[in-house]
Amino acid sequence: xxxxxxxxxxxxxxxxxxxxxxxxxxxxxxxxxxxxxxxxxxxxxxxxxxxxxxxxxxxxxxxxxxxxxxxxxxxxxxxxxxxxxxxxxxxxxxxxxxxxxxxxxxxxxxxxxxxxxxxxxxxxxxxxxxxxxxxxxxxxxxxxxxxxxxxxxxxxxxxxxxxxxxxxxxxxxxxxxxxxxxxxxxxxxxxxxxxxxxxxxxxxxxxxxxxxxxxxxxxxxxxxxxxxxxxxxxxxxxxxxxxxxxxxxxxxxxxxxxxxxxxxxxxxxxxxxxxxxxxxxxxxxxxxxxxxxxxxxxxxxxxxxxxxxxxx
Amino acid sequence: xxxxxxxxxxxxxxxxxxxxxxxxxxxxxxxxxxxxxxxxxxxxxxxxxxxxxxxxxxxxxxxxxxxxxxxxxxxxxxxxxxxxxxxxxxxxxxxxxxxxxxxxxxxxxxxxxxxxxxxxxxxxxxxxxxxxxxxxxxxxxxxxxxxxxxxxxxxxxxxxxxxxxxxxxxxxxxxxxxxxxxxxxxxxxxxxxxxxxxxxxxxxxxxxxxxxxxxxxxxxxxxxxxxxxxxxxxxxxxxxxxxxxxxxxxxxxxxxxxxxxxxx
Numbered sequence: 330x331x332x333x334x335x336x337x338x339x340x341x342x343x344x345x346x347x348x349x350x351x352x353x354x355x356x357x358x359x360x361x362x363x364x365x366x367x368x369x370x371x372x373x374x375x376x377x378x379x380x381x382x383x384x385x386x387x388x389x390x391x392x393x394x395x396x397x398x399x400x401x402x403x404x405x406x407x408x409x410x411x412x413x414x415x416x417x418x419x420x421x422x423x424x425x426x427x428x429x430x431x432x433x434x435x436x437x438x439x440x441x442x443x444x445x446x447x448x449x450x451x452x453x454x455x456x457x458x459x460x461x462x463x464x465x466x467x468x469x470x471x472x473x474x475x476x477x478x479x480x481x482x483x484x485x486x487x488x489x490x491x492x493x494x495x496x497x498x499x500x501x502x503x504x505x506x507x508x509x510x511x512x513x514x515x516x517x518x519x520x521x522x523x524x525x526x527x528x529x530x531x532x533x534x535x536x537x538x539x540x541x542x543x544x545x546x547x548x549x550x551x552x553x554x555x556x557x558x559x560x561x562x563x564x565x566x567x568x569x570x571x572x573x574x575x576x577x578x579x580x581x582x583x584x585x586x587x588x589x590x591x592x593x594x595x596x597x598x599x600x601x602x603x604x605x606x607x608x609x610x611x612x613x614x615x616x617x618x619x620x621x622x623x624x625x626x627x628x629x630x631x632x633x634x635x636x637x638x639x640x641x
Numbered sequence: 642x643x644x645x646x647x648x649x650x651x652x653x654x655x656x657x658x659x660x661x662x663x664x665x666x667x668x669x670x671x672x673x674x675x676x677x678x679x680x681x682x683x684x685x686x687x688x689x690x691x692x693x694x695x696x697x698x699x700x701x702x703x704x705x706x707x708x709x710x711x712x713x714x715x716x717x718x719x720x721x722x723x724x725x726x727x728x729x730x731x732x733x734x735x736x737x738x739x740x741x742x743x744x745x746x747x748x749x750x751x752x753x754x755x756x757x758x759x760x761x762x763x764x765x766x767x768x769x770x771x772x773x774x775x776x777x778x779x780x781x782x783x784x785x786x787x788x789x790x791x792x793x794x795x796x797x798x799x800x801x802x803x804x805x806x807x808x809x810x811x812x813x814x815x816x817x818x819x820x821x822x823x824x825x826x827x828x829x830x831x832x833x834x835x836x837x838x839x840x841x842x843x844x845x846x847x848x849x850x851x852x853x854x855x856x857x858x859x860x861x862x863x864x865x866x867x868x869x870x871x872x873x874x875x876x877x878x879x880x881x882x883x884x885x886x887x888x889x890x891x892x893x894x895x896x897x898x899x900x901x902x903x904x905x
Contacts, residue, residue: 347785352869353869354868354870355867355870357870359866359867359868360868362642363644375870382884383884384884386872386884387860387872387873387874388861389870389871389872390861390862390863390869390871390872392690392691392715393688394688395687395688395690395691397691397863398688399863399869399871401869401871402871404870404873404884443719445768461850491703495700539733545689547690548687548690576687596690598864598868599691599692599864599868599869600682600691600692600864601644602864602866603642603644606714614864
């Protein structure tokens with residue numbers, strides 16, 4: 330029997346729990362030559378400020394052991410070009426689209442939401458309150474519970490659509506931040522955004538990125554992401570969407586077990602443009618193999634400790 | 642563009658740290674044009690994580706040749722691949738050289754520095770097929786940096802070489818060879834690929850001589866198909882210059898569109 334991957338976030342029903350993560354999937358259209366956008370649970374498009382945005386100077390990328398540090402700086406086309414040029418094509422592709430909302434200040438988040446609220450074809454907003462690459466020293470609203478709660482509350486009040494708050498891992502207590510997002514009225518939280526990082530060229534004694542600091546993603550961050558999803562899921566009643574280094578169906582299953590109701594696939598899209606559909610298929614195969622009827626049955630089922638084994 | 646998860650390596654040649662691989666990939670080859678590139682997985686594990694951008698060196702029927710220099714961990718792993726093994730490739734990517742113009746009877750000069758010679762073999766053959774009079778200028782630090790020099794001559798392409806240390810051909814930079822070539826007979830079009838300082842100098846020479854030049858830029862890339870926005874350079878298109886993606890808008894640009902680093 331084919332396992333049932335359908336996923337209910339309460340405010341949104343998904344074909345399967347696999348979403349494409351913002352910043353790794355362009356505006357979605359870059360991937361239509363490889364896959365059907367309707368085959369995955371949904372896509373979270375690249376972060377949108379109100380106007381077009383230049384982004385950071387290059388070099389913007391450094392590959393590290395099993396990971397990637399980026400400092401793109403949210404270069405993008407802005408909401409007007411997105412609504413005019415991109416959104417009609419995404420509607421035609423029958424994709425479930427979540428817009429990733431950015432702002433230089435709280436007012437801009439609200440302006441972006443008010444503009445997008447007038448457009449059709451969006452399922453929800455993911456508030457990017459956690460990008461480490463747009464202010465000095467990785468500062469962002471998701472570093473403090475008060476700023477998280479207040480910004481989420483303002484956006485929620487302004488929005489006719491559900492709000493997912495995307496959280497930062499660069500905090501002391503993720504449970505406290507997740508609870509603050511819930512208190513602000515978030516319909517869900519997604520985590521983790523990238524880990525604030527530094528790569529150095531020892532020979533020249535210079536940072537490898539023009540921006541000096543960047544955000545680490547990829548398989549290297551998965552254990553940290555799993556830990557934070559586990560902690561956040563224990564702290565809130567709203568759905569948790571997990572992400573960080575997922576490259577396989579079994580990785581996705583681990584996030585569900587840790588307490589995520591859905592997952593986002595990020596950096597893996599760069600290596601394998603069909604990663605999202607492959608991971609959905611692999612999750613289905615995993616469930617079939619393990620005799621699990623519905624992938625939702627995996628959510629929050631982490632057992633007791635003590636089953637570690639040495640890798641050979 | 643397509644993904645070919647198992648392109649068989651039909652031929653491998655190497656010269657010190659330069660490597661040529663011929664890959665059997667008929668579907669990718671059928672869509673390929675000079676100046677385009679492949680994103681190549683260098684291993685099957687998660688480290689190194691990213692594919693590597695490698696430019697197309699030649700098309701031989703249903704096969705594509707790539708030519709590269711070992712420049713880091715990824716290319717070192719790629720250099721260890723043997724004939725009969727397979728590679729996971731994505732391509733062809735990028736826009737390649739603009740060959741829309743009528744090149745019949747036109748004089749095209751191709752300038753390559755080091756591993757930047759890679760796309761110029763494919764391009765030289767294509768231009769010749771379009772009736773162009775093709776001259777290739779190939780520069781490197783030393784004789785050992787000109788491993789494919791005989792391949793051009795064997796294919797009937799007119800080639801001249803320069804080495805920084807004078808061990809082969811004209812002593813000095815390949816741009817010296819270019820200036821001499823222009824003085825001898827002005828070309829109608831220049832095509833350039835090599836290290837940034839060389840391309841920048843060649844762009845200056847082209848501008849001074851009012852010769853249209855196409856420059857193939859190199860960049861670190863996260864994905865190769867426009868999703869990551871990691872490979873940008875400053876490109877001017879009537880807008881004072883914006884960060885544009887090398888993978889999607891390039892890697893080949895008219896020389897006049899490139900704002901070189903430090904030139905702002």
